[in-house]
């Protein structure tokens with residue numbers, strides 16, 4: 711069994727008066743038992759059959775071997791997928807079933823954490839929400855749009871979809887929505903890189919509403935096919 715090394719670095723972002731500590735554990739890159747380089751970010755060595763759990767406070771970035779700094783929000787999705795697949799292959803429960811007592815359970819646990827980490831980081835809005843959570847400003851279901859002009863825009867986009875009779879009109883609205891989503895994501899990238907969590911949170915509320923418009927547009931298209 712092996713465990714994560716001590717935190718390599720402690721980050722202390724300041725949000726208002728809330729001080730939070732984000733641990734950035736470094737998981738081992740080589741097997742402590744046979745010393746072979748590990749095939750993925752998770753502590754599972756198929757060469758000698760050594761597998762171990764990962765401490766609960768290891769964040770999703772570390773779990774998939776993605777640096778949390780300096781680009782927390784803008785990550786390479788192809789790279790993320792590659793890391794996910796490698797980690798998943800290394801700790802797949804079926805592979806560990808025959809490798810000894812209890813190892814399948816450890817693999818099962820690692821595997822489900824890897825799945826969750828991938829799900830949370832893959833989609834930009836979900837990744838953003840995860841970052842907000844990590845930094846103590848989690849998005850609540852009750853968070854509402856405070857920007858009145860933006861709210862009017864959302865209502866007008868929703869009206870366009872509700873009242874549409876032609877598919878091309880809905881597609882035009884979806885195109886406009888997508889542009890707005892991309893702008894909001896750009897804003898978020900900037901706020902997150904500057905550590906401006908309050909602004910990142912406002913932008914994520916806007917994103918949530920835009921995603922709602924997008925979902926409504928897609929639903930319209932499905933129902934009218």
Ligand SMILES: [Zn+2]
Nearest residue numbers: 741744755758
């Ligand atoms: Zn090994």
